[in-house]
Amino acid sequence: MAYWLMKSEPDAFSIDDLAARPKQTEPWNGVRNYQVRNMFRDQFKPGDEAFFYHSSCELPGIYGLMKVVSAAYPDPTQFDPKSDYYDPKSTREDPRWLLVDVKFERKLKKPITLTMLREHEKQLDGLIILQRGTRLSVTPVKPAHWNAILKLEAT
Numbered sequence: 519m520a521y522w523l524m525k526s527e528p529d530a531f532s533i534d535d536l537a538a539r540p541k542q543t544e545p546w547n548g549v550r551n552y553q554v555r556n557m558f559r560d561q562f563k564p565g566d567e568a569f570f571y572h573s574s575c576e577l578p579g580i581y582g583l584m585k586v587v588s589a590a591y592p593d594p595t596q597f598d599p600k601s602d603y604y605d606p607k608s609t610r611e612d613p614r615w616l617l618v619d620v621k622f623e624r625k626l627k628k629p630i631t632l633t634m635l636r637e638h639e640k641q642l643d644g645l646i647i648l649q650r651g652t653r654l655s656v657t658p659v660k661p662a663h664w665n666a667i668l669k670l671e672a673t
Contacts, residue, residue: 521659522568533570533582542622548603554656558590558616579631588619630670
């Protein structure tokens, strides 16, 4: 099993939105970055765990936990000209973009904010979200970081 941090802007899609979905499951669509696409394709597996991170908001941070419940498959929004994520160069025969389905696990008792993560930077050395200039919406999380971050929920 692997661990991930997956970012979403809460005004577009939040942990509460995921919790409200039928079966509390949703395709993680709209990713248009080749590095993340390759992670979906090559590294993501059903059963992996992920932090749900709210970004570009007043209080960025980890707000919940979710589980990966599908293997990667073509993101249908790339084929829809009405979608914000439409890609005219992508075809059904040769799709460019993939997604995985995620399932709500739980909201955290309190958010673990980016400020809190930075306060524990020594303990979380190497956590990609803390590296300056990193803009990927999906990043791997080491098991030691996963466990350390979950302990922050109780502080």
